[in-house]
Amino acid sequence: MQKKALMKLKGRKTNTPQRNALAVRLKEARRLDRNSLSPTLEKPGYGVSFNAHVNQLRYYYQRDFVGSIEHHRLQNPKNYRVLEVGCGGGKAANELKGNIFRIIGGKIKVTATGTRRLPVWEQYAKNVDFHVAHAENLSHVFAPNSFNFIHSNLGIGNTKNPKKALFECHKLLRKNGRLLFTSEIPVVIPRKLYKKIEVKRVKIKVYDQFEVLLNVYYLEKI
Numbered sequence: 001m002q003k004k005a006l007m008k009l010k011g012r013k014t015n016t017p018q019r020n021a022l023a024v025r026l027k028e029a030r031r032l033d034r035n036s037l038s039p040t041l042e043k044p045g046y047g048v049s050f051n052a053h054v055n056q057l058r059y060y061y062q063r064d065f066v067g068s069i070e071h072h073r074l075q076n077p078k079n080y081r082v083l084e085v086g087c088g089g090g091k092a093a094n095e096l097k098g099n100i101f102r103i104i105g106g107k108i109k110v111t112a113t114g115t116r117r118l119p120v121w122e123q124y125a126k127n128v129d130f131h132v133a134h135a136e137n138l139s140h141v142f143a144p145n146s147f148n149f150i151h152s153n154l155g156i157g158n159t160k161n162p163k164k165a166l167f168e169c170h171k172l173l174r175k176n177g178r179l180l181f182t183s184e185i186p187v188v189i190p191r192k193l194y195k196k197i198e199v200k201r202v203k204i205k206v207y208d209q210f211e212v213l214l215n216v217y218y219l220e221k222i
Contacts, residue, residue: 052088052153054095060153060182062202062216066096066103069149072178073106076148080108083147083172085135085165085181086155087112087128094124111147113138135165144171149178157183157215166190173221182214194219 058064073080084093093112096104113133114121121130133141135156150173156165162183169179170193179194189196198218203211 052092054092054100057092057151057153060204060214060216061151061180062200062214063180063198063218065151065180066101068178068180068218069096069108070103070105072149073104073108076174076176077106080106081147081149082108082110083142083150084110084112085133085138085150085152085169087114087130089118089120090114090124090128090130093128097127111142113141135159136161136168138165138168139171142172145174146172147177148174149180151180153182154184154214156181157185157187157217162187163190166193170194170221175221177221179219179221180217182216184212184214186215187217189217189219193222195222 052060054066058066069082082096084096087093090112093110097108097110109129110127111129111131113131113135115132115134117130117132121128124130131141135152136159150169156162156169159165162185166179166187166189170190173179178197189199196217197220198216200216202214202216204214205211
């Protein structure tokens, strides 16, 4: 999703300074990703651009989101489904399904999307249900009320039309479903659709070379 979004940004003549700066940071981040053989939690890099793992997502969300999923699952134990929007190579989705941290106490189904199908998905196909889908058109692929929890790191928030993406997620979420996402650009949350559980602005270090301000949104469907 990030690559496609970056191409769109380059082709638009009406780019805002914020989006131009975002495009430059994403390009540099991908270069750093390619040069890093093994990102760690201490130096997580910008792995969101490809194949982030669970610890990286914990860092960017500034939340133990796996624990948040388990806490919510306990309230909705039947047929619990999680969707990751913009999964890159799908590593985090596979780790979540594999319950590598032994936090999830029951069965969950994990689904993940990207804007194009990647060969690496085949490695995780037994655990994760992968789909090609854009954040602004999720309802074209999934039925309404399909998921209990949706999360997205720099996917939903950095689309061309975040408002539309939020409406799409609202369609897909079940009653009292949760949505967790990050964005470098502040996003207006429709008050008729979501209740804010937590909204914060955090400073993330990237390879100790530069810092990025992220807006983190944790919401509940109304």
